[in-house]
Amino acid sequence: MTFRGSLRFALAAAGLSLFASPALALNVQAGQKFDAANVAQIADMISPGVKWCVEHGMPITVGEYKKIELPRAYKEATEKYSGQVKLSADGRIMTGFVAGQPFPKIDPADPQVANKIMWNFDRRGSAANDDVDLRNFDADTGTIYTGDKEMGVERHFLLDHLRGLNYDGRLFVDPKPKFEPNTEAVQGKAGLYPILEPFDLKGVGTLSYRYLDVEKQDDTWLYLPTLRRVRRLSSAQRSDALFGQDADVDSYYGYAGSPAWFDWKFLGEREMLGVMHAQNFPVKWAAGSANFAFDDVWEPRKVYVIEGTPRLAQYAYSKRVIFIDKETYAVIYSDIYDRAGNLWKVWIDDFSFRKQAFPGASTTYEDEMPFLPAIVMVDMQLVHATKASLPSPRFPGEQGWYFNQGAKSGTTPEWFTVAAMIAASH
Amino acid sequence: MSWSRAALHWIVAAALALAFFASGRSRGPEASRPGPAATPGPAGGARAGGEADPGTRPAPGADGPRAAASPAQASAHATAGGPGTDELPSGVTRIRISRGDLAVAWRREADATWKVEAPAGKSIPPGLLAAFAEQLDAVREGERLEAPGPDADFGLDRPSLRIEWSGAGDRRGTILVGGRTPTGTAWYGRVGSDGAVRIVGSNLVYYADLVLGAAR
Numbered sequence: 001m002t003f004r005g006s007l008r009f010a011l012a013a014a015g016l017s018l019f020a021s022p023a024l025a026l027n028v029q030a031g032q033k034f035d036a037a038n039v040a041q042i043a044d045m046i047s048p049g050v051k052w053c054v055e056h057g058m059p060i061t062v063g064e065y066k067k068i069e070l071p072r073a074y075k076e077a078t079e080k081y082s083g084q085v086k087l088s089a090d091g092r093i094m095t096g097f098v099a100g101q102p103f104p105k106i107d108p109a110d111p112q113v114a115n116k117i118m119w120n121f122d123r124r125g126s127a128a129n130d131d132v133d134l135r136n137f138d139a140d141t142g143t144i145y146t147g148d149k150e151m152g153v154e155r156h157f158l159l160d161h162l163r164g165l166n167y168d169g170r171l172f173v174d175p176k177p178k179f180e181p182n183t184e185a186v187q188g189k190a191g192l193y194p195i196l197e198p199f200d201l202k203g204v205g206t207l208s209y210r211y212l213d214v215e216k217q218d219d220t221w222l223y224l225p226t227l228r229r230v231r232r233l234s235s236a237q238r239s240d241a242l243f244g245q246d247a248d249v250d251s252y253y254g255y256a257g258s259p260a261w262f263d264w265k266f267l268g269e270r271e272m273l274g275v276m277h278a279q280n281f282p283v284k285w286a287a288g289s290a291n292f293a294f295d296d297v298w299e300p301r302k303v304y305v306i307e308g309t310p311r312l313a314q315y316a317y318s319k320r321v322i323f324i325d326k327e328t329y330a331v332i333y334s335d336i337y338d339r340a341g342n343l344w345k346v347w348i349d350d351f352s353f354r355k356q357a358f359p360g361a362s363t364t365y366e367d368e369m370p371f372l373p374a375i376v377m378v379d380m381q382l383v384h385a386t387k388a389s390l391p392s393p394r395f396p397g398e399q400g401w402y403f404n405q406g407a408k409s410g411t412t413p414e415w416f417t418v419a420a421m422i423a424a425s426h
Numbered sequence: 427m428s429w430s431r432a433a434l435h436w437i438v439a440a441a442l443a444l445a446f447f448a449s450g451r452s453r454g455p456e457a458s459r460p461g462p463a464a465t466p467g468p469a470g471g472a473r474a475g476g477e478a479d480p481g482t483r484p485a486p487g488a489d490g491p492r493a494a495a496s497p498a499q500a501s502a503h504a505t506a507g508g509p510g511t512d513e514l515p516s517g518v519t520r521i522r523i524s525r526g527d528l529a530v531a532w533r534r535e536a537d538a539t540w541k542v543e544a545p546a547g548k549s550i551p552p553g554l555l556a557a558f559a560e561q562l563d564a565v566r567e568g569e570r571l572e573a574p575g576p577d578a579d580f581g582l583d584r585p586s587l588r589i590e591w592s593g594a595g596d597r598r599g600t601i602l603v604g605g606r607t608p609t610g611t612a613w614y615g616r617v618g619s620d621g622a623v624r625i626v627g628s629n630l631v632y633y634a635d636l637v638l639g640a641a642r
Contacts, residue, residue, distance in 0.1 A: 044639065048632050052610050114553060265553035267636060305636070307557050318564070319629060340567035341627020343611040380611045 028273070028300070034060040045273045045300070047323060049335040049346025052380050056144055057290025063297035066277050068328050068353045070125035071367040073171040078104050078125075091115030092260040093214055099169045099177040101125060101329075106304075114264035117304050117324060122259050123169050124329035126353070126370045130173040131411040133402040134162040138197075138392040141245035144383045148288045151385060155244055158197035158392065160424070163411050164190045168212065172404040179413075187212050189416035193223070194424045200226070201243060203425030206233075207418060208249070214260035220249070221418055225425045230418055235261065239316035246386040247377040248316065251347045254331025255308070255322055262308035262320070270305060272323060273298040274332030278352035282393040282400070283374035292385035294350045294374045302326040317344065328353070330370060343380050350374040357399035369403050514617060515562040515601075517593040523558075523634050524588045530641045534559070542641075550640040558633040562591060565601060565617065568625040580614035580623050581605025587634055603631060 027041075034042050039054040046054070054060060077100030084096040085103065091112050094102060102123055103116040110116065142153040166188045167179040186209050193205020203225035210218050220233040222242075233240075238250040238257065250257045278296040286295040308320040319337040324330070336345040353368040378385045391400030402409040414420060522531040522544075531543040532555050540555035542548050577583040581604030592598035603626055604614040615626035 044635075048628050055610060108551060265557045266551050267554045267557060267633070268551045268640060307553070321629075321632075335632075337627065337629045339564070340569075340612070340625070341561055341564040341629035342625070343628040381609065383609075 028062045030062055030064045032062045034062070042273065045271070047272075047321065047333055047335045047346065048343055049378070049380070050333055050348060052343065053293055053346065053348070053376070053378055056146075056292075056383075057286065057288065058293035059286050059290060059295050060273065060298050061296070062273065063277065063299045065299045065301065068126070068276065068368055070328065071171070074100055074125035076100070077169075077171055077177070087112055087115060087119070091264070094119050097123065097169070099171055108266060108269065114266040114306055115259065117266065117306055117329075118259040118262075118264050118308075121255070121322075121324055121329045121331070126325075126328035126330045127253070129164075129166070129369075129403045130170040130176075131165045131404060131406055131409070132163065133405060133409040133411050134390060134400060135160065135402070136392055136395045136398050137162070137388060137390040137400065138394065139245065139247075139386055139388040141386040142292075142384065144292050144378070144385050145289045150289060151292045151387075155198055157195060157201070157243075157245070158394075159192065160194050160196055162190075162192045163415060164188060165411055165413065165416060173406040184209065185212050186210060189413070191416050191421065193421050204243075205421045205425065206249065207416060207421050209416075210258060214258055218258070221421070223418070223421050223425060230422070234314075236310075236312045236314040236316075239310075241379075246345065246379045246382075246384060247347070247375075247388075251334065251336070251345070251377060253372075254324075254334040254347050254349055255320060261312055262310055265307040265309075267305040267307055267321070269326070270303055271300055272303050272332070274301045274303070274323070274325060274351075275299075275349065276301060276325065276328070276330070276332070276351045276353055278350050278371075278373055281352060281358050281371065281373045282391060283350060283389050285374075285387070285389075292378065292387055293348075293376055294387075296350060301332060303332060328370070338381070345377060345379050348376045348378075350376070357401065361399050363399060363402065363405075365403065369401070371401050373400070513597050513599045514566040515591050515593075515599060516566075517595070517597065518559050518562055518591045519594060520592045521555075521559060521562070522590045523637060525586065525634070525638055528638050528641065530637050545641055548641045550637060554633065554636055554640065558630070558637060561627070561630045561633055562589070562601075564627050564630065565615070565624065568612070568615070568627065571623040571625075573621070574623045577604070582614060582616055582623065586613075587631060589630075589634070601626065603634075 028045070034054060036055045036057060039051055042060065043051055077098070079100070081098040081100050082102060082104050086095045087093070102119050106113060106116060137159055139157040139159070140151065140153045141155050142151045144151055165179070167182050167186050168177065170176045170179060189207070189209050191205065191207045193207070195201045195204045205223045206220060208218055208220040217235040218238065220238060222231045222233055224231065239248045241248045275296050275298050277299060278294070280296055284295050285291045286293050304324045304326060306322045306324060308322060310317065317336045318339045318341065321335045321337070323332050323334065325332055330351055331349060333346060333348045335343060336347070338344045350373055352371045352373055354371055355365045355368055356363070357371060372390055374387065374389055376385060376387045391398040405411060519534045520531070522529060529544065530548070530550070532540050533543055535541050540552050540559065542550055542555070574580065582602060585602040585604055587603035589601040589603070599618050602616045604616070606613050607625065612628055613626045613631050615624045617624055
């Protein structure tokens with residue numbers, strides 16, 4: 001590089017850095033432990049929602065940062081197709097997408113930076129799975145207490161399957177890169193059914209279609225066997241927490257709505273603590289009153305901080321502040337606010353990127369896959385939590401997560417029908 | 427019209443006028459909701475968790491909006507009944523936030539983007555500046571506690587954050603943020619020289635943390 005070239009590069013880099021919040025020099029070391037007594041020391045490295053959880057007992061043990069490589073096929077598709085991807089002026093419509101990461105060049109000075117990050121999140125490499133099948137998982141919901149008193153479990157849920165099938169951006173399982181035929185023009189389908197416990201909800205399920213046309217709202221169906229009725233949920237109702245627990249469908253994984261449903265703002269780039277290499281599989285829950293939270297290793301991660309304001313009328317929340325890992329585009333946690341701007345809920349992911357669920361598991365992947373042994377959603381205003389073990393420790397040897405298995409794991413279009421959901425309830 | 431009928435009309439009109447003035451006097455200068463039953467935590471306890479610099483009173487600066495530069499001045503404006511004092515934020519065009527010695531000021535440009543005025547040369551993501559400005563509107567949604575008790579119970583004797591804003595039509599105001607509420611989901615605040623305590627959302631305070639952190 002010539003001197004003039006070097007100078008131009010340096011000036012460009014300086015210009016870019018002007019818009020990036022200065023990365024925090026994390027003054028934490030691997031092995032350090034944080035709890036309510038010393039959480040102030042890491043207040044800048046966690047979200048207000050996570051801080052609330054630590055103040056209520058959630059333990060944080062600091063671990064080393066570990067790089068996560070995205071799948072080779074995803075990186076190759078990014079190189080091949082990203083050049084042709086375009087975004088509409090309002091950032092809501094993406095065209096030219098085939099597979100891979102839509103916008104690999106993220107410039108904080110770009111007026112559309114927040115939308116591009118959210119579209120990258122939507123088609124993230126860490127979940128660029130053609131299909132996924134989560135089996136045999138359970139969830140508890142109840143009140144958070146103090147002292148040694150454990151979370152008062154009000155309801156215990158046991159679920160058979162959470163499955164997803166992508167219809168575009170496919171890289172691993174034929175047909176690729178699109179699932180044809182796609183007469184409904186869907187981007188993907190997801191189903192959560194049947195619920196096995198509690199007995200009064202046995203057979204309940206939900207099914208959802210997301211369409212390639214972002215102007216078309218999701219179709220979401222809820223089957224209630226006791227009423228023998230299929231109810232249709234609006235997109236705004238996706239933010240409602242159902243059956244006395246705290247999680248809403250749109251909060252799954254930190255955010256499971258469409259990028260087109262919110263107005264997004266880029267709030268900066270920071271170095272924060274998140275769980276990306278959980279050591280415990282199945283999950284290890286913390287002790288005493290902190291047992292609403294998992295007890296695992298948090299590592300320093302560079303994250304994008306994005307604010308989302310819903311465009312949908314009657315959406316339950318006024319804002320989501322989402323913390324997106326820069327390397328994988330996985331959400332490490334997401335804070336949710338009410339209309340007055342008061343902290344309402346937090347979703348925390350307990351990721352464990354690895355090639356096998358556990359040593360000796362029957363399935364080994366070529367790439368590190370986004371195993372998620374636990375999630376927690378806390379309603380801070382009600383001091384109430386829902387925690388899920390993915391999979392449930394009740395099933396020793398269960399891998400829980402099955403990625404890109406297609407028909408081998410039963411993840412076929414036939415499963416994603418209302419008829420199949422009703423049949424499974426019997 | 428007979429004399430007696432005319433007298434009856436005058437009596438009815440007088441009664442209506444009395445009723446009108448009586449209702450006008452009973453209406454306060456600002457509609458207010460009764461405060462929640464929530465009680466503040468022990469003095470100082472509301473600031474648990476090491477919120478930055480609660481003990482330092484923000485230094486007034488010359489680069490902020492045209493609003494009162496100190497609580498005393500804000501109070502003087504209110505006493506004098508100056509235009510636009512004690513306003514809830516609305517149509518904001520300039521903002522200055524400060525905590526301890528650190529202050530950041532920014533203004534809205536003609537193209538609706540936000541630009542940092544101070545500290546000079548600091549660039550903060552425009553989306554963050556805009557998000558803070560929009561979140562200021564939510565202050566009006568916060569609960570209002572009437573005659574709540576000593577300032578120290580709410581951390582307002584030593585505010586942890588000072589927000590000054592100004593807007594079109596000579597509107598301006600100051601919001602002082604004290605300690606965190608016992609639930610940990612919001613903060614106590616005071617708008618202008620209003621004696622009431624308002625609940626200020628955590629969202630606003632978190633964005634202030636991000637802005638001040640980016641300017642450090």
